Amino acid sequence: DTEVTQTPKHLVMGMTNKKSLKCEQHMGHRAMYWYKQKAKKPPELMFVYSYEKLSINESVPSRFSPECPNSSLLNLHLHALQPEDSALYLCASSQDPAPTPGANVLTFGAGSRLTVL
């Protein structure tokens, strides 16, 4: 299995809803990432988990809450979002967070397109 699987592919939610995005990989990767991508813009790093511990939080608003229950799963809990949070949310994983050859390639999922009404 060489894939990162993200669900759902599309999500529409109101500003008062609580929803979650899910990401799963079975490649034995120990680092997992959430990126946010607005239309015609590059992905922006939100969070990084390394060995199931949060290692980078790019000053993301608290209405986004990441969770890494185990080394294969990464969730992004959403609550009280704003319309400007509508975007493509990309999950990625890599073999090892250390700068070793071959371990630095990020494998991306296909993304979850979120629309906040």
Next chain:
Amino acid sequence: AQTVTQSQPEMSVQEAETVTLSCTYDTSESDYYLFWYKQPPSRQMILVIRQEAYKQQNATENRFSVNFQKAAKSFSLKISDSQLGDAAMYFCAYRRRNDMRFGAGTRLTVKP
């Protein structure tokens, strides 16, 4: 903070021709990695090629090659024998440890 700059928002190439996409970056580190990813309309980010900063030899993957100039902090991508399937958004990326940053992207159009 590291920054990655792609100065060409759009590029166009004739099928079977060669095109070069530019990328520059800013860092004070000596140990890092550079990547080119492509993102077709399907949205999937796909690795095209990677370069370790400690390697002087330019990376090559079939029709894709890079010109890595460490002192100039330049990392351009050359696509030879362009194919219709190469049409996509191309992002240059810099990575050090867990931190990976992308440039603004270059949209490549391939004309038949």
